[in-house]
Amino acid sequence: MTQRVTFQLQARDGKARRGVIQTPRGEIRTPAFMPVGTAATVKAMLPESVRATGADVLLGNTYHLMLRPTAERIAALGGLHKFMNWERPILTDSGGFQVMSLAELRKLTEKGVTFRSHVDGARHELTPERSMEIQALLGSDIVMSFDECTPYPATEEVAASSMRLSMRWAQRSRDAFGDRPGHALFGIQQGSTFRELREESAQALQQIGFDGYAVGGLAVGEGQEAMFDVLDYAPDMLPEDKPRYLMGVGKPDDIVGAVARGIDMMDCVLPSRSGRTGQVFTHRGVVNIKNARHRDDPRPLDESCTCPACRSYSRAYLHHVFRAGEMISGMLLTWHNLHYYQVLMDGMREAIEAGDFAGFERDFHARRAEGDIEPI
Known part of the structure; x- marks a missing residue:
């Protein structure tokens, strides 16, 4: 596999963009939603089922995979794609966010982060160089540079210090990544909710040079309004001819926005997490399948949905298996939710192509405002 990873913009409507990322393992249609396969699996789903929902790419997690089963073991078994039976593109995050949120007794220095595993308490060190090594062992198609996810809220001073450390780590990530044809390295913009810091970060990343750029440090508790305030300017600071990736987002209305x-x-x-806890996303908003109103309802979750849960099962059945704690509940509801997300992405791609994204947005919000169908 020597082909480069490339990005082509195909259509625009306002700021909304439709494009395609070409990788040796297949194309990623954008806007793209990536289901999360934290520990080399999208929970409750077979890989072929995830693909059937319309997903072009999955996300794997460096932190979890380095701890268990280890990147070295995955490499010895043929790489992450073969290991998890997913031959299409995989993006791996750098591990920085999980170290900050999950690891115990962590210590941050210029070199990197030392921490104790939440699995067995063993001591580990994660640096930009080690993150690049792990992601190379996994064989992911899109690699994320190692960064510190700035906590929220943060003072401008703390955010500036954190962002500048991430930029130094971005350079080290770039150096350690080297030249790997067929694989891409993305840099991550930081700066919390401070516009000047976001600008400084974007400029630093572009001087280093990456195959794509992520907007990091959002969806960490600041709320949708503050997130959208940052997104009103942050993506515009990044190169137009490269993919822009918003990490860890989100709810359907976050994604459309x-x-x-x-x-x-x-x-x-x-x-996927909501599917396991009985929360279902539909065109008319969120449905809680655990609610008693569904127990005698023979209708599908969403009449316009073609997923297996909606095609073959009633609300009454889905309510029953959720209440009974049956595994099929998480399987069917996760499939439905992932299918809904991919239909949402497909609708946005078509609307951008047709030059009617504003109309799509208007209809999306109007249908959700109607609320769920009336109880029987």
Whole structure:
């Protein structure tokens, strides 16, 4: 595989962009939503089922995979694609966010982060160089540079110090990544909610030079309004001819709002995690399948949906298996949610192509405002 990873913009409507990322393992249509396969699996889903929802790319997690089963073991077994039976593109995050949020007794220095595993308490060190090594062992198609995810809220002084450390780590990530044809390295913009810091970060990243650029440090508790305020300007600071990836987002209305502001890629555990807890996303908003109103309802979750949960099962059945704690509940509801997210992405791609993204956005919000169908 010597082909380069490339990005082509195919259409625009306002700031919304439609394009395609070409990789040796297949194309990623943008705007793209990446289901999260934290530990080399999208929970409750077979890989072929994830693909059937329309997903072009999955996200794998460096932190979790380095701890268990280890990157070295995955490499010895043929790489992450073969290991998890997913032959299409995989993006791996750098591990920085999980170290900050999950690891115990962590210590941050210029070199990197030392921490104790949340799995067994063993001591590990994660640096930009080690993150690049792990992601190379995994064999992911899109590699993320190692950064510190600035906590929120943060003072401008703290945010500036954190961002500048991430920029020094970005340079070290670039140096350690080297030249790997067929694989791409993305840099991550930081700066919290401070416009000047975001600008400084964007300029630093472009001087280093990356194959794509992420907007990091959002969806960390600042709320949608503050996130959109940053997205009103942050994507515009990044190169037009490269993909723009908003990390860890989000709810359906977050995603539509992000695409309207120039974002091309997103990921989030929400559709799969919600599926396991009985929360279902439909065109008319969120449905809680655990609620008693569904127990005698023979209708599908969403009449316009073609996923297996909606095609073959009633709300009454889905309510029953959720209440009974049956595994099929998480399987069907996760499939539905991932399918809904991919239909949403497909609708946005078509609307951008047709030059009617504003109409799509208007209809999307109007249908959700109607709320769920009336109980029987």
